[in-house]
Amino acid sequence: MEIQKDRVVSFHYTLKDEDGKELETSRGGEPLAYLHGHGNIVDGLEEALEGKSEGESFSVTVSPEKGYGPRREGLVQRVPVKHLQGAKTWKPGMIAAVQTDQGPRQVVVQKVGRFMADVDLNHPMAGRTLVFDVEVMKVREADPEELSHGHAHGDGGNHH
Ligand code: ZN
Numbered sequence: 001m002e003i004q005k006d007r008v009v010s011f012h013y014t015l016k017d018e019d020g021k022e023l024e025t026s027r028g029g030e031p032l033a034y035l036h037g038h039g040n041i042v043d044g045l046e047e048a049l050e051g052k053s054e055g056e057s058f059s060v061t062v063s064p065e066k067g068y069g070p071r072r073e074g075l076v077q078r079v080p081v082k083h084l085q086g087a088k089t090w091k092p093g094m095i096a097a098v099q100t101d102q103g104p105r106q107v108v109v110q111k112v113g114r115f116m117a118d119v120d121l122n123h124p125m126a127g128r129t130l131v132f133d134v135e136v137m138k139v140r141e142a143d144p145e146e147l148s149h150g151h152a153h154g155d156g157g158n159h160h
Contacts, residue, residue: 001139003052005037008152010138011049016131018061023125031137033156040151042067045132057135064127071127076110081117084109090117095124 003009010033014025026032034040036049044066052058064070084096085104090112096119097104107119142152151158 003049008142012135014133018129030156033152035152038150059133062130067130068123068125071122075121
């Protein structure tokens with residue numbers, strides 16, 4: 001089955017930067033599942049997946065504009081260390097989750113003191129050109145509930 005709007009796609013990916021350094025991979029776990037055509041994944045990757053079939057593998061280079069957006073200046077904030085979630089001790093360069101009015105957000109730790117930390121609110125992948133190695137594992141029609149929610153349910157998708 002081919003990938004098109006309103007189908008649920010399961011895929012494995014390895015995310016690398018321009019120099020080929022691996023940043024993230026789904027290998028060794030469940031493939032990621034998403035509802036195609038609903039902006040659930042970054043634009044550049046969704047566009048590259050359009051029309052691909054089960055079993056296909058490919059690589060795509062995604063610019064910041066089609067990825068996580070450009071890096072913006074002036075997004076460094078000082079927050080209490082106890083508000084950082086995801087680890088017990090923090091070092092510069094680590095990624096933490098912070099609760100905001102818009103829900104949890106990933107930040108990059110820049111400086112850590114005893115009580116306060118400077119964190120960068122840019123998405124950790126903002127401003128970066130990304131290379132995705134992708135293998136399409138499964139393509140299926142979405143069920144009506146998935147369509148009404150706008151995302152995939154079940155293995156690799158949304159559990160709620
Ligand atoms: Zn749902």
